[in-house]
Amino acid sequence: MATTTRSLATTEAPWIRYTLTTLALALITLLLIVPLLSVFYEALHQGWQLYQDSLLESDALAAIKLTLIVAAISLPLNLVFGVAAAWAIAKFDFKGKSILITLIDLPFAVSPVVAGLIYVLLFGAHGWWGPWLAEHDIKIIFAVPGIVLATVFVTFPFVARELIPLMEAQGSEEEQAALVLGASGWQTFWHVTLPNIKWGLLYGVILANARAMGEFGAVSVVSGHIRGMTNTIPLHVEILYNEYNFVGAFACASILALLALATLAIKSYIEWRTEQQAAEDRKHATEE
Amino acid sequence: MTSLRHWAVALALGSAAALSHADTTLLNVSYDVMRDFYKDYNPAFSKYYEAKFKDKVIIQQSHGGSSKQARSVIDGLEADVVTMNMATDIDAIVEKGKQINAGWDKKFPNEAAPFSSLQVLIVRKGNPKGIKDWADLTKPGIQVVVPNPKTSGNGRYTFLAAWGAALKQNGGNEAKAREFTQALFANVPVLDAGGRAATTTFMQRQIGDVLVTFENEAEMIAREFGRGNFEVIYPSVSIDADLPVAVVDKVVDKKGSRKAATEYLSYLWSPEGQEIAAQNYLRPRNAAVAAKYAKQFPAIKLFGVADFGGLKAAQKKFFDDGAIYDQIAADIAKKK
Numbered sequence: 358m359a360t361t362t363r364s365l366a367t368t369e370a371p372w373i374r375y376t377l378t379t380l381a382l383a384l385i386t387l388l389l390i391v392p393l394l395s396v397f398y399e400a401l402h403q404g405w406q407l408y409q410d411s412l413l414e415s416d417a418l419a420a421i422k423l424t425l426i427v428a429a430i431s432l433p434l435n436l437v438f439g440v441a442a443a444w445a446i447a448k449f450d451f452k453g454k455s456i457l458i459t460l461i462d463l464p465f466a467v468s469p470v471v472a473g474l475i476y477v478l479l480f481g482a483h484g485w486w487g488p489w490l491a492e493h494d495i496k497i498i499f500a501v502p503g504i505v506l507a508t509v510f511v512t513f514p515f516v517a518r519e520l521i522p523l524m525e526a527q528g529s530e531e532e533q534a535a536l537v538l539g540a541s542g543w544q545t546f547w548h549v550t551l552p553n554i555k556w557g558l559l560y561g562v563i564l565a566n567a568r569a570m571g572e573f574g575a576v577s578v579v580s581g582h583i584r585g586m587t588n589t590i591p592l593h594v595e596i597l598y599n600e601y602n603f604v605g606a607f608a609c610a611s612i613l614a615l616l617a618l619a620t621l622a623i624k625s626y627i628e629w630r631t632e633q634q635a636a637e638d639r640k641h642a643t644e645e
Numbered sequence: 646m647t648s649l650r651h652w653a654v655a656l657a658l659g660s661a662a663a664l665s666h667a668d669t670t671l672l673n674v675s676y677d678v679m680r681d682f683y684k685d686y687n688p689a690f691s692k693y694y695e696a697k698f699k700d701k702v703i704i705q706q707s708h709g710g711s712s713k714q715a716r717s718v719i720d721g722l723e724a725d726v727v728t729m730n731m732a733t734d735i736d737a738i739v740e741k742g743k744q745i746n747a748g749w750d751k752k753f754p755n756e757a758a759p760f761s762s763l764q765v766l767i768v769r770k771g772n773p774k775g776i777k778d779w780a781d782l783t784k785p786g787i788q789v790v791v792p793n794p795k796t797s798g799n800g801r802y803t804f805l806a807a808w809g810a811a812l813k814q815n816g817g818n819e820a821k822a823r824e825f826t827q828a829l830f831a832n833v834p835v836l837d838a839g840g841r842a843a844t845t846t847f848m849q850r851q852i853g854d855v856l857v858t859f860e861n862e863a864e865m866i867a868r869e870f871g872r873g874n875f876e877v878i879y880p881s882v883s884i885d886a887d888l889p890v891a892v893v894d895k896v897v898d899k900k901g902s903r904k905a906a907t908e909y910l911s912y913l914w915s916p917e918g919q920e921i922a923a924q925n926y927l928r929p930r931n932a933a934v935a936a937k938y939a940k941q942f943p944a945i946k947l948f949g950v951a952d953f954g955g956l957k958a959a960q961k962k963f964f965d966d967g968a969i970y971d972q973i974a975a976d977i978a979k980k981k
Contacts, residue, residue: 482721482742491721499722581722582707583672596708599841600680601869 396614399607411608419585420593421612426501427589428569431509435565439516440558444550446517447524448532458521464513472510473578476503499581504589507575512565519561520554527553556631560624567620571613668701669905674724676711676798677841678862679888682925683728689921690912694905702905710839711798718742718893725897725906728890730859731798732756733956735891744895758887759913760927763947764806766878767847767856767863774854778880779810782855783828790853791833792843794963794970798886799840801964803857804830806884808963809948813882827973831980848875859886860942864926885947888927 368374401408411417442461446454464472478484480497490497497503531553535545551558573591580587588596590609597606675683687704694702707714707722715734718724719742727745729735738745750757768776774787782789794800804826811825812818837843840858847856848870855878863877890910897903912918919931923938935942953959963969 477720480721482719482744484720487721496723498720499717581717582709584706586705599677599845601865 393614396607396610399603400611403604407604408608408611411602411605412612414605416585416588417593417605417609420588420590420609423501423504423587424570424589427505427508428566430505431512431569432562432566434509435512435516436558436562438513439520439561439565440554442517443520443524443554444546446521447527448529448550461514461517464511469507469511469572469574470578473507473575476506476510476579498579499583499587501587503579504576504587507579508569508572511572511575512569515565515568516558516561519557519564523554523557524550556627556634560627560631563620563623563627567617570616668703669902670703670705671725671902671906671909672705672707672723673726673728673909674707674714674718674722675728676714676730677708677839678799678859678865679728679730680706680708681865682861682922682927685921685925686913686918689917690909693912693915693917694908698908700905702909704909710796712737712796718744723896723900724893725900725902726890726892726910728888729798730886730888731801731956732758732887732889733960734798735889736957738891738893744893745891746894749891750889752892753890753910754914755930756887756889757891758889759910759918760888760922760929762859762861762886762888762927763883763945764803764857764880764886765860765863765883766880767858767866768854768876768878770874770876772876772878776855776878778878779807779829779882780814780825782807782832782857783825784832787832787855788834788853789829789832790835790837790843790847790856791830792840792858793836793838797837797839799843799858799862800836801959802859802884802886804963804970805950805953805959806857806880809884809952810880810882813948823969823973827976830973831977860928861926879943879945882946882948885949887950 400411412421442457445451446458477498479486480490480503481487482491484498497506531549532545535549540548570589571591572589573595576589577592577595580589580592582588582592582596584596590613594606594609594613597603597609673683673687683704683706687706691702691704694700707717707724709717711730711734715727715729715737718727718738727735727738732750735745735749739747739749753759766776766782768774774781776782776787781787791803792800794804807826807829808822811822815821815825834852835843835846837846840862843856843858844862844866846852848866860877866875890913892903892906892910897906913922914930916931916934919929919934920937923929923934923941926941928942929935929938950956950959953962961968
């Protein structure tokens with residue numbers, strides 16, 4: 358009975374419902390589906406062979422490799438940082454907590470170009486530490502370390518932002534119980550906290566990964582655009598496009614698009630798993 | 646193994662020098678539309694260098710808007726050589742970054758510019774708007790595609806070409822030249838950041854009646870979009886755009902690559918280098934090569950940046966913040 362009342366209260370006239378649905382679908386088709394399909398069309402419309410050649414070309418391979426290296430370095434860093442920050446914020450009270458939360462959100466608020474310029478100002482030849490770095494022959498800007506730094510910066514908040522609400526909702530009763538029963542801090546983390554947050558953690562890592570591989574602005578500023586050396590996939594796409602190599606550009610773009618689709622698929626799976634787990638938890642709770 | 650080495654190198658700070666401990670590596674930081682020339686020139690030079698010195702040389706390329714690339718070198722991008730489209734961009738590295746010593750333009754012939762180009766007008770097939778010269782670009786209803794003079798050398802050359810052409814027509818009357826240039830820029834629907842983006846706007850997005858760009862870019866368009874799709878119009882007079890090159894002193898002295906870098910640039914003046922330039926529609930300095938390719942380079946009246954008191958003076962007078970170009974842009978914005 359309750360459902361009928363609710364549906365009556367929220368139901369508009371049929372024509373309004375259909376118009377709104379059609380509008381929404383049209384918008385999604387126009388803004389999301391058509392552009393996505395056009396990437397694959399442009400990449401493939403001159404044949405599979407050319408598509409394959411474009412991806413196996415040495416500069417494209419170097420770009421793909423560099424993108425993977427950058428993600429492989431920056432993700433573990435953000436994973437450790439994100440878990441530590443979320444753990445501290447959600448489970449403990451301390452002075453300056455709100456400042457820490459604001460700092461974690463900073464990369465979301467700062468334009469990626471500014472993020473890149475910050476590193477040029479710090480590590481560039483005329484930056485604060487530039488002369489010292491040059492003396493010791495250490496390259497940060499216009500080399501892989503600079504690209505990693507910029508990527509770490511822009512993907513900083515993803516893991517922490519995903520975990521904080523989750524951990525806050527879970528509260529710290531279970532951890533307190535573990536401590537009372539004589540578990541050490543590490544044991545509590547490994548056996549109590551981590552299993553509780555694993556799906557949320559994975560979700561944050563996947564989002565961070567998508568952003569790390571797709572980042573353009575910040576990386577563009579610190580890359581130096583040396584072919585086969587410091588171009589990530591997004592930068593390589595721009596170069597190929599400017600060279601009128603549309604098949605090459607869209608072939609590389611299709612890799613990023615595929616990555617996005619894979620991310621979405623994994624994300625949906627994780628959401629489904631999280632819900633299942635929540636349902637199970639509720640069941641346990643009622644049984645007890 | 647290569648992938649292993651790649652990983653190792655990337656982790657070992659990704660230094661360009663580390664990749665090639667045995668071979669010499671040169672990084673050529675260049676502007677947008679030179680990609681095609683260096684794609685042909687680099688293998689030719691490597692072959693020549695290896696035969697002469699029994700030493701391998703690997704050349705890496707970085708391309709982008711001329712001024713942006715200069716900025717990167719100032720900020721520490723370790724270029725062994727820079728190959729730009731305006732001397733002011735190299736002067737900026739001399740003054741702001743101090744990586745290049747003053748007097749770079751005396752180290753090679755022709756004020757260190759191995760070839761030149763000039764601004765031409767590119768119109769749609771059959772020239773439907775009947776565009777013949779600079780004056781046609783100022784007519785109402787004509788849409789002109791030009792890259793932004795504030796961010797691109799290509800756009801600055803166009804501005805100077807229009808200004809100079811108007812001066813010649815009006816007996817040196819500066820007020821008339823300003824009026825003329827303002828009318829031209831009032832007809833610009835999109836100001837792209839660089840020459841390549843302007844070409845894409847005109848050819849790919851089909852915006853505008855005429856594109857003003859370098860002569861060698863016109864050849865690129867022919868190769869990419871087919872010769873039948875557009876026409877190249879040579880105006881009655883245009884500007885001689887010298888395309889300068891320089892060795893980055895600070896970097897080559899640190900890396901010990903001065904010899905290779907100097908050879909790399911000197912070879913641009915060799916008959917082989919000049920021939921590759923001509924094949925890419927860059928006007929060569931070598932008389933014999935110029936004669937051989939005379940057909941593709943119609944002789945037209947040219948004036949140089951010297952007529953504006955040199956590029957530095959022109960930069961100050963026209964393109965610095967608040968200078969004539971900014972005033973014109975503000976006037977155009979007001980009238981709209």
